[in-house]
Amino acid sequence: MQRLSIRTHKKREVLDITEKAQKALPVETGICHLFVLHTTAALTTADLDPGTDLDMLDAFEAMMPRLRYRHPHDPEHVPDHILSSMIGTSISIPFEHRRFVLGTWQRVILVELDGPRDRELVLSIAN
């Protein structure tokens, strides 16, 4: 079990963490499990053609209902929490020869929903 730290730079941002996670793989082959220790960030995969990160963030913003939320500290941040719960905070990726097995355009991404912040991930291996 290892910790990875990721510095984010914007309120909302899509970060490609493929290389960083791959470099931390401690064995040749297995399943890499990543878990983000936050409730306003998420992990998933995506194509990262230029502009697609911003397209994704715009779509998330447009999808989230703007209701009268109850959250005591930050009702405006409720959509950030809901996106984190919907997209999910854990992902597992197969790897061999210390490289993730991914599709041609597929990248492992961290979705920052309430940055900028220092985000922490846990990387564990099942094999």
Place this chain on the structure above:
Amino acid sequence: MQRLSIRTHKKREVLDITEKAQKALPVETGICHLFVLHTTAALTTADLDPGTDLDMLDAFEAMMPRLRYRHPHDPEHVPDHILSSMIGTSISIPFEHRRFVLGTWQRVILVELDGPRDRELVLSIAN
């Protein structure tokens, strides 16, 4: 592989299952995999500040399109099924010393979408 039973009490409800799942961990360290054996419930993580459970359920309700669905038995329940498929029915959480490694405010939650019911989970360990 163990079974966990969770009793839900409302049509829609967010339940914190962190302690219950943690108590069932059979070893010190590893990755805990939870899988819910239903198509109108889901597993994810969330901050559970007071009111955030109801905020989340309101947002889910507002996001789901109200279309003329085809479902033969219960067209009104189609949004429950779709939320289950979108949020997801499996989650993996790293643990050490028989405690989940989570963020400060992060909890493991079961999202009940068509209760009240007895829900069944499977807990398995990879290590």
Place this chain on the structure above:
Amino acid sequence: MQRLSIRTHKKREVLDITEKAQKALPVETGICHLFVLHTTAALTTADLDPGTDLDMLDAFEAMMPRLRYRHPHDPEHVPDHILSSMIGTSISIPFEHRRFVLGTWQRVILVELDGPRDRELVLSIAN
């Protein structure tokens, strides 16, 4: 680690891959991890009562905002990418006696969002 190929037949389609994945299980008991090597497809579970596949696809279509996207090659396909990232491209399912442990109506599904295509999955086992 094994590869599974799935042929899809429509632009958008829900395919039940339970039997195909189950047949490939190489051991008696464990956790089966499936990962789809694409950015316009997704993996999850669902009830597949007649018509529910089309209900799900209609709901996904209605949920996706139609914005002026930046994607250089295919701005119309941005919703396909976003659904893939939201639903997720990896799933883990417990199994015993070479059978998935699933709910009565629960099936493992591949959601095709930009077919028809040949889709490739990676199946790995943790146990």
